[in-house]
Amino acid sequence: MTYRAPDDYVSTYTRDVDLDPATTCLVIVDLMYATGHRDHGLGKLLDEQGRLDDAAYRFERIDDLVVPNTLRLLAWAREHDMRRIFLTYGSEVEDYSDLSPQMEALCRATRNREGCREHQLLDCLEVQPTERVINKITPSAFTSSPIELILHTYGVQDLIFTGVSTNMCVEGTLRDAADKGFGCLLVDDACGADSQEYHDNALLTLQRLYCSVSSTDDVLGRLDAQVGHAARSA
Template identity: 40%
Template sequence: MSQPSEDYVKEFNADRITEPARSALIIVDMQYATGHRTGALAQRMAAEGNTITDWRFDRIDALVIPNTQRLIKAMRVVGGKVIYVTIGAALSDCSDAPVHMRAFFQSVGNYEGQRAHQIINELAPEPGDPIVRKTSIGAFASTGLDHLLRSLDREHLFLTGVSTNMCVETTAREAADRGYAVTLVEDACATTHKELHEGTMRNFARFFGKVRSTEDVIDLLS
């Protein structure tokens, strides 16, 4: 992918995309490990009597899941690609993960073959949807995502998922630095604290890309 042309930049900033089939919806880490109220992180917090993740899971239920479902449908209608990014280890001792991630993966049982590693049923992939497993916070650092996107000739990326200020943001920044036109879908992302979510959106919109609502993205693709 070459550097964006002036027309490409204008299109990214406009109200319509002329080639929506060159878009991709990237759904980040919507797994039972940390992306569902019945999952490992939620169960651990409940057992500890800890309410710190309440805002996160309320938002996932009310916004992230239904809005991502709408975005999946809209992306498929225009011929765009739906790509799932997951996080977790391949090995049960998590030794294939970076040192700073191993303890967390182990604490929620996030490795291949475990329920925590599975994508939630509400957003289950369809046959042919790429699933890219990462072990790092950002997807580009530990996967072939860049190669996949370039092979599929995708230039407009729309990111949803968890956590806003961690895996979603890092992946979005990495994508922007590689020349993709990146949009964070504000009402389809969640994290533990409202202020972290809002801070990410403000910062990302300054230099990295666009922040749009689900409704705005659907209009943009239409």
Template identity: 30%
Template sequence: MSWKTAYRSFYYATAEEPDDIRLDPDTTALLVVDIQTTYLEDKETPEETERWRPFFDHMRGTVIPNNQRLIAECRERGVEVIFARIACQKNDGRDRSLSQKKPGFNYLLLPKDRPDGQIVPELAPQGDEIVVMKTTDSALTGTNLRLLLHNMGIKDVIVSGIFTDQCISSTVRSLADESYGVVVVDDCCAAATLELHKRELEIINMIYCHVVQLDEALGFFE
């Protein structure tokens, strides 16, 4: 199935197929969101680690290797590669947004210099590639990414990373509201479960972004 017909929600079930996508490397950025060491570590108990095992396996077997390829291809084409990661400036985390202070899965205390808060080594930024730190779900909210994209003349943003139903979705919606063309790479993203991942892609597809596969995305470059 082509990206033009996949992940159709109720709203777009009968919509016409979108036009072909053409990406100019000079005005396109790749934004890799929150693929940080902490999310690949074992959980507090063996039982909880096993509950997350499908996610860990999917990240190691598919998402990280696919992001390695996507990043390498973008670098080769001269596409701006940008990373976002969750990190707070204060050691006690009082600068975090409320969503990261609430108890539960979203509770995150990742001071900016902690090793487990860094981008996974396989995807480490190179040279002068930009890394924005955020205490919010959206990579645009609470960072200067909006200004950076504008200053560099970016018009289209390719988005990859985790979690599809949280920070990816929030970032995509923010980018769409700022009138960027947004492409989300399905097989370079993940949620905690495949069901959550697919459901969120269906929700955001066509209204906030176009959901595509890695090979399709690489074919969009002029």
């Protein structure tokens, strides 16, 4: 069931998105080995520290919901030639000196830099040659990458967000996207965080003007309806 924020005087003005496949892009955020797989990066680090249970919720949600539902959306986007962008986060230099101080220590501890396995996207995503992978060195892609230029070049107006973490890189990128004029939709059951509380709190604030929130089933149904409408109008 899709999370619903309490109705208030602000959320009633939240902009909905058209989800026209011709002007929509699927944005998959940080589904990487660094923080998205229990056997690598963060998961390996916590396991070595005897604290893997601290991230049990995170990795279970990624395995059970985030990855499967992202793959469903990705399959639809590929079949219908809808734009898709993969975001990564991590250092682009060997000494991690390009990262902000508050993020450097975590990236260093999880070996999250270009050239390391941890920095790679999950194999199950099977990134295609025509799909764009964009690295960022800040939580928001709009702060430290050419994503805005690329989206405008693609003619994109609306963005569908999946990935991790809901309250960090997903939220940071989404907020900036909305401020730049893009329509934003967050897929509740295709995003995840370290706890349900973190996830829900992010949705609670984002649904107040910044984005709409839907389930994977709802999004796929709306996309199918758009394709059907376009076919009937042709």
